[in-house]
Amino acid sequence: MVPRLASREDNLTVNDWILNIATLLYVASLLGVAPYLSRYAVALGASESEVSLLATSYALTAIMLRLIVGYLNDKGYAKHLMVLGGLLNSIAVLVYIEASSVSTIYIGRLIQGVSVAFFIPASLYSASLGDPRRASRTILWRSTMWGLGSALGPALLGFILDRLSWTAMFSVSAILSISSAILSQSYKQSKIESKKSYALDSILTLPFIVASLTLFIYVVSYQSLSLFLPALHEVSGYPAYETTVFFTILATANLLARLTLSISRSFTPIATAIIGLILSIIGYISVAIDPLSNATILYAILIGGGLGILFPSLQVISLLGVPEARRGLASSIYTAMWDLASLIGPPLVMTISAGYKDSLMTSAVIVCLAIIPIATFTILRK
Numbered sequence: 001m002v003p004r005l006a007s008r009e010d011n012l013t014v015n016d017w018i019l020n021i022a023t024l025l026y027v028a029s030l031l032g033v034a035p036y037l038s039r040y041a042v043a044l045g046a047s048e049s050e051v052s053l054l055a056t057s058y059a060l061t062a063i064m065l066r067l068i069v070g071y072l073n074d075k076g077y078a079k080h081l082m083v084l085g086g087l088l089n090s091i092a093v094l095v096y097i098e099a100s101s102v103s104t105i106y107i108g109r110l111i112q113g114v115s116v117a118f119f120i121p122a123s124l125y126s127a128s129l130g131d132p133r134r135a136s137r138t139i140l141w142r143s144t145m146w147g148l149g150s151a152l153g154p155a156l157l158g159f160i161l162d163r164l165s166w167t168a169m170f171s172v173s174a175i176l177s178i179s180s181a182i183l184s185q186s187y188k189q190s191k192i193e194s195k196k197s198y199a200l201d202s203i204l205t206l207p208f209i210v211a212s213l214t215l216f217i218y219v220v221s222y223q224s225l226s227l228f229l230p231a232l233h234e235v236s237g238y239p240a241y242e243t244t245v246f247f248t249i250l251a252t253a254n255l256l257a258r259l260t261l262s263i264s265r266s267f268t269p270i271a272t273a274i275i276g277l278i279l280s281i282i283g284y285i286s287v288a289i290d291p292l293s294n295a296t297i298l299y300a301i302l303i304g305g306g307l308g309i310l311f312p313s314l315q316v317i318s319l320l321g322v323p324e325a326r327r328g329l330a331s332s333i334y335t336a337m338w339d340l341a342s343l344i345g346p347p348l349v350m351t352i353s354a355g356y357k358d359s360l361m362t363s364a365v366i367v368c369l370a371i372i373p374i375a376t377f378t379i380l381r382k
Contacts, residue, residue: 016127016138018187023123024145024152025180026086029173030116032153033093035247036161036169037105038227042234046102051231052350057106059343061113066336069117073328078122079189085119086181088112090174097170116339117332119180125331126189128319139319140262143312147258151251158244208330210377211318214273214370216337218310220345221284221367224359225303227346232291232356249297250304257308269313270378276310277371279303281364288364291357 038051069081088111095108127142153176161169230243257276261267283302290296315334322330349366353359 015188016141018183019123019126020141020145022082022086022180022183022187023142024149025176025183026082026089026119026123027146027149028153028156029089029093029176029180030112030153031150031251032157032176033096033170033173034226035154035230035243036158036240037096037109038231039234039240039243040096040099040166041102041105042231044099044102044105046105048231048350048356049347050102051227052346054105054109054227054346057109058113058116059339059341061110062117062339063336063343065114065117066121066332066339067329069121070329070332073122073125073331075328076189078126078328079184079187081118081122082126082184082187083181085115085117085122086177086179086184088115088118090177090181093170093173093177097167113339121328121331121335124315124319124335125328126187128331137262139315140258140312143315144255144258144262146311147251147255147308151248151255154244154251155248158240158248162240162244205322206377206380207317208319208322208334210373211273211314212334212337213373214277215311215314215318215334216341217370217373218277218280218367219338219341220349221363221370222307223342223345224349224363224366225284225287228350228356228359228363229287229291232360235356236292238292246296246300250300250307253301253304254308255304257305258312261309261312267313269316270374270381272309273313273317273374274371274378276306276308276313277367277374279306280310281306281368281371284360284364284367288361291360 037054041051041054072078072081092108092112092115095111096105099105099108123142124139127138153173157169157173160172226247229246233243261272279302283299283304283306286299286302287296290299318334319330345366349359349362353362
């Protein structure tokens, strides 16, 4: 059963806000750099196939660690994983500073993959603990911090890149990530005591499977858009400002959508997930048809708003139907869908496409497929 959102009486504690702000700082560092890495690689002479491997190199190490991290989360080490994740991300962006070729960027991405494998599921797991109705609100507020970080990160770091340099941008990103690690150290981890033993297959509920599959399909398209649209800007001679504006508007719409869900009295995750997908599909198709026009600002609003409604809904659907004692492993498997999509998606999309522009149309076709599992689930529930 997928619960509705908790009432407004379930207020967040100071400890919850420590988790939220630590997540905010980490995401601002991680996603603040992401839109510019493909431009950085192109500037260093990377080919189209080499650019497509930027996501793959990060996902490779992240996937390898997911099950281990899930086990450690369930054993009470989530706080330590968040601290390590923040520190490793700062090391990764410092490696980018020293890059003289795309090979060095790959090394940074591998380190960043370990960081993501540690921090993201540990943060999501920590938010999911407690009464299901209260946990739904905590998950939504954590998701809102993700949206805020994804809006502030690209805007702040893009401004620094435009006014200063690549070195300055990566240095600020490292400072944000270290700050997240310091704050995570002060977080008080909840202790879960379960007298009941749960088998591994207790995770594989229908809502969890549907949410994970939907996330996987969506991220194949999203990662391709995030890599290939900035690369298209670079080879077309567009300034970094164009990339910054698109992804900042996308992230702002994403944030506003998440914030709307967080302050709502109630919501139905299945319904909001479908609405988010429909908005995203319209946006992706529009970008694919007209990727270099001024109207892409409007398309970014559709994609960001859809994403901001979809992702929190999928998180609630996926985790709250799983026993609390298994949510550490569940959060790792669920977030591994992002890594797996990142590993497979961009190289696959580029392989079957004829250049950066054509890859955007391929991404639009793929994102349409994400409606199938969630729509099928809706029909089966009736």
